[in-house]
Amino acid sequence: MSTAMPTTFTWKGVRVPYIAPWTGEIREQPRLERRPLNRGGGIAYVDEHRLYDRHAGILWLRMGAVRGVGTPILAGVNSQRQRQAMDRQLCQVCGVTTYGRADGTHLYLLAEREGGSITEGEQTASPPIHEDCAVEALRDCPHLRERAVAARVERPEPWGIAGMLHDPATLAPRPSTKRGGLTFLPYTSLKLLWAVAHLDVVSLHGCTPVNLDELLALTV
Template sequence: MTVTQFHWRGLHVPFVAPWGEENPLPTRLIKRVGPDGAEGIGYADEVSGADRRDGALWVRYPLVRGRGKPRLADIHPLRQRQAMSHMLCMVCATSTFDNDEFSRWGGKHLFIGRAVDGRPIRDGDVTDTPPVCLPCAVEAAEACPHLVKGHTAALVERTEPWGVSGIVYDPRTLRPVSTKSKNGLTDVAFEDPALRWTLAARDVVTLHGCTPVDLAELATPSVAA
């Protein structure tokens, strides 16, 4: 998979970042009865096989990457889902299965995230952040405002689907349920009944076979070799 690389102020624009002309498409939500007989949200003009995945209704977004200015602090729902599903680097969109590091690391993928009280990435953690290749991880750790303040990294053997992150709607009023999260999204597991009332914006997975690593040491030739 070859993806055009865009740069902004000398840095890579992450593949998962939306651009100025990529905004949620206007839609009308309604109550609908699913195949299992349970009520949930749907689109008035829902397209079978296109608007849902694993039972979750997904937000509609245009795909016009490169148009306008990049919104580096945001995530494009469909590209995030693509990166997570195919284990693509969230920055350059190359496969983390095909790079040299994957073999050197014993068939593991690199994940990074903001450090929370110095806590490392652990087995069973849930995340909506796709993997990243080593060069892009180093660049992100040095340039991303969130990661510069503190980051944690781990080599991960595998991921498993867990659920989605999205906006949960009240079954009675069809109004968004308030949340304290900074991005306005709520993590909802696939087995949670709230899934059918959730407008998904990100795939969420669990991480397994995690080995915490120091990114600077990992990038040192003598260590990475």
């Protein structure tokens, strides 16, 4: 496993997270078509590339991989790097592995929460994060600290994807009421045939809550 430090980019004095997309990476999405039953059924891109458009048999959003080209979209996520960060347990901010702690755990910081704590088996599309990087994120995003929770996680396990569902009859998108209109789907769901995956999702096990004030104090 490579431990090389990815290139660091800053924008207006703020470090651009590893998983953030850049305008140069945004791609026009191809037209969808129905895939023949003898090829699995569901939906496919009309010009689908077998090596790049699917991962584990699931159709994925098309996005470039030219980090640093254009302007960063700090509130967005590059689907390819997010999936890579989930698969390899890379920090969502710096892109370096989060393996190496003596206790074998990984820190997860989940935003957009109204109190409470991370629960056993909870699903998330947020990759792990280093302590220092978490402090940086909390410092640079004041609203994040107000609605975030953190936990040390022993076992992040593959669960499914967050994607855009499409109507089997019309192929029109069927957005959910969640942010971004994405639907969380486990790998066992038949609805995956009619979804375009945007994000990888894991379930969190062996969770120990982390107090954000204590986290900030430890890294001063």
